[in-house]
Amino acid sequence: MSDKEDPQPEGRKEASAGLIQYSPENLVPFGPVHPALKEPEYFKLILEGEKIIEVIPRIGYVHRGIERAAQERTWIKNIYLFERICGICSFAHSLAYVQAVEGILQFEVPRRARYIRVLVAELERIHSHMLWLGLVGYWTGFDTLFMWIWKDREHVLDLVEAITGNRIHKSYSTISGVRRDLPENIADPVKKEMAYIQQRAKYYKDLVSSEETLISRTKGVGRIDADLAKKLCPVGPLLRCTGIARDVRIEDPYAAYDELIPEIKTSTEGDIASLLALRIDEVNESCRLVLEAIEKIPSGPVKLTAPRSVPKGESMFHVEAPRGELFYYVRSPGGIAPERVKIRTPTMANILTATAMLKGHTLADVPVVLTGMDPCFGCMDRVSVFEVDKQKEWSVLGEELRQYGIKYYKERRAG
Amino acid sequence: MSKETGSSRKEIGGAMGEMFRIAMERPITKQYPFGPPEFAERFRGKLDVDPVKCTGCGVCEVVCPATVIRMVSTGKRKVGTREIETKRPIFDLYTCISCGQCVDDCRFGALELTHEFELATVDKNSLIMDKALKSVR
Numbered sequence A: 001m002s003d004k005e006d007p008q009p010e011g012r013k014e015a016s017a018g019l020i021q022y023s024p025e026n027l028v029p030f031g032p033v034h035p036a037l038k039e040p041e042y043f044k045l046i047l048e049g050e051k052i053i054e055v056i057p058r059i060g061y062v063h064r065g066i067e068r069a070a071q072e073r074t075w076i077k078n079i080y081l082f083e084r085i086c087g088i089c090s091f092a093h094s095l096a097y098v099q100a101v102e103g104i105l106q107f108e109v110p111r112r113a114r115y116i117r118v119l120v121a122e123l124e125r126i127h128s129h130m131l132w133l134g135l136v137g138y139w140t141g142f143d144t145l146f147m148w149i150w151k152d153r154e155h156v157l158d159l160v161e162a163i164t165g166n167r168i169h170k171s172y173s174t175i176s177g178v179r180r181d182l183p184e185n186i187a188d189p190v191k192k193e194m195a196y197i198q199q200r201a202k203y204y205k206d207l208v209s210s211e212e213t214l215i216s217r218t219k220g221v222g223r224i225d226a227d228l229a230k231k232l233c234p235v236g237p238l239l240r241c242t243g244i245a246r247d248v249r250i251e252d253p254y255a256a257y258d259e260l261i262p263e264i265k266t267s268t269e270g271d272i273a274s275l276l277a278l279r280i281d282e283v284n285e286s287c288r289l290v291l292e293a294i295e296k297i298p299s300g301p302v303k304l305t306a307p308r309s310v311p312k313g314e315s316m317f318h319v320e321a322p323r324g325e326l327f328y329y330v331r332s333p334g335g336i337a338p339e340r341v342k343i344r345t346p347t348m349a350n351i352l353t354a355t356a357m358l359k360g361h362t363l364a365d366v367p368v369v370l371t372g373m374d375p376c377f378g379c380m381d382r383v384s385v386f387e388v389d390k391q392k393e394w395s396v397l398g399e400e401l402r403q404y405g406i407k408y409y410k411e412r413r414a415g
Numbered sequence B: 001m002s003k004e005t006g007s008s009r010k011e012i013g014g015a016m017g018e019m020f021r022i023a024m025e026r027p028i029t030k031q032y033p034f035g036p037p038e039f040a041e042r043f044r045g046k047l048d049v050d051p052v053k054c055t056g057c058g059v060c061e062v063v064c065p066a067t068v069i070r071m072v073s074t075g076k077r078k079v080g081t082r083e084i085e086t087k088r089p090i091f092d093l094y095t096c097i098s099c100g101q102c103v104d105d106c107r108f109g110a111l112e113l114t115h116e117f118e119l120a121t122v123d124k125n126s127l128i129m130d131k132a133l134k135s136v137r
Helices: A066-070 A075-083 A090-105 A111-139 A143-164 A187-210 A212-218 A226-232 A272-296 A346-358 A363-372 A377-381 A398-414 B002-024 B059-063 B101-105
Strands: A015-017 A020-022 A027-030 A041-048 A051-059 A313-321 A324-332 A340-344 A382-387 A392-397 B047-049 B069-079 B082-092 B111-113
Touching: A041 A346, A041 A363, A051 A346, A066 A075, A066 A340, A075 A090, A075 A340, A075 B101, A090 A111, A090 A313, A090 A324, A111 A143, A111 A212, A111 A272, A111 A363, A111 A398, A143 A187, A143 B002, A187 A212, A187 A272, A212 A272, A212 A363, A212 A398, A226 A346, A272 A363, A324 A346, A346 A363, A363 A398, B047 B082, B059 B069, B059 B101, B101 B111
Parallel strands: none
Antiparallel strands: A015 A020, A027 A041, A027 A382, A041 A051, A313 A324, A324 A340, A382 A392, B047 B111, B069 B082
16 A cells, blocks of 8 residues: 555456456455444545545445234334344433334324433434444544543433433333333432533534644544535535534424424534534533423323234335434335334445545545445454555454544654 | 634633532442432333232233233142143243233233342343242142
8 A cells, every 4th residue: 555656466356346446455355244234335546546435335234134024023112123223222212213213103192202202312413423423532532531421421321310210222212202200309310410411512612623632633534515415415514513403303304393392403514523513512402402391391191002903005204313314114005013124224324425424535534434424333343454565354343444544643743 | 713713711700600619419329239329210120920919811921012921830620620721931031121011901900010220130040930830829
């Protein structure tokens, strides 16, 4: 991987990927499999020297057959199945599914249950964004930030545990409402912790806009503009960081978002630095929504009695998961189990944008840029780099690549 | 990069201030297993059954998403002139996801989720709970 021109030796085959012609020694396979992923990704990185000129994603490595499995389970059992598609946004998955089913049943969910759904969904957004912020700190070599943010994230997870009974797999949604009412005296701890998170978010906002380690690794890295975003259709923060204000919570309000109206945060830069600032803004906004929800929450029942069988019909639903728009399609044959469930997760929509973000950057930027799209992360745990000239194949673990990135930038800064 | 260094040195000072502040705090991590574990009241741990309250109706078997519960026959009893098979649940807790759906649906209040969470074992058979079976009325 040197910068000098490497003339094609005779007899070497040229591979092609679509319209791009590349020689095998320029290919860095990136991925693919890690069990922690909901959408494992394999990226073929085609390099010219140190520079990435083309990225070809290939997905579908850990296809678990969840949509098929859903057809074998009853409506209630499927809630717990879909929660396990993704740990971080488990509530968003179950929320989208139960609301799709409620659409077929034409249920009017109690108002208190709708407020509780907003409350838990926003707590989940806060902890998902904080997890992401910490990981950007980790991949850029700013481990202190990673530790601080994950420490603060525990405050949110404690609240989630107090409300739902578990930190990650909340098992809190049910068809026709939520499974349990809020615990008594939850308002005070929620107010206290939200005030703490808002105070910390303010500090982190100052930090990411002034800390040299972060700025040098994120400013101008992975830049996309609004025109490109319109072509590639990303969702969630990746779209909003280009200045396009799109949010399902505003455009098609669900749960109690018609009464608790969030403010859409945007940023115009479109790089990782602006994504950092944007996600911190969204954490702040979510804190405000949680406080508003806990103030305004009405009294009443939290669930109705849902029938075991659902009449014939079909329904679609989308929610704003922490990573972006999450889409569910449910079709009922009229019985105790669905006939078809189709899921489109935000990472699926964002993956092409991530490849566009990578172009023109160096191998050292790959972890940060791929982190920027907030994928399910494990795909970066394994990279194998082929160097044909040296007749050597080496497998790089995520940690080695991280060290390489940190070293690369240190050397570049030094000289 | 060099012209930014001068201004950012101050800002690193800000991060240092935060570092000193945190260094003065007590550590928030606690050594496991010394000291009592902290739970929310609603924490969902290991499932437990009350053999006296269980009637063997089998609703828990139907609703369980993780196929933890299987009903086995424990004999027959007479109701009037008819003979009815009595059943009791066996819990294969090694597949339990602690969702609590069975607890929600048990009309007799026989099931509950305890705060017990240390379920790691080398023998999965040790997690088969047949308490309800042994004390059939």
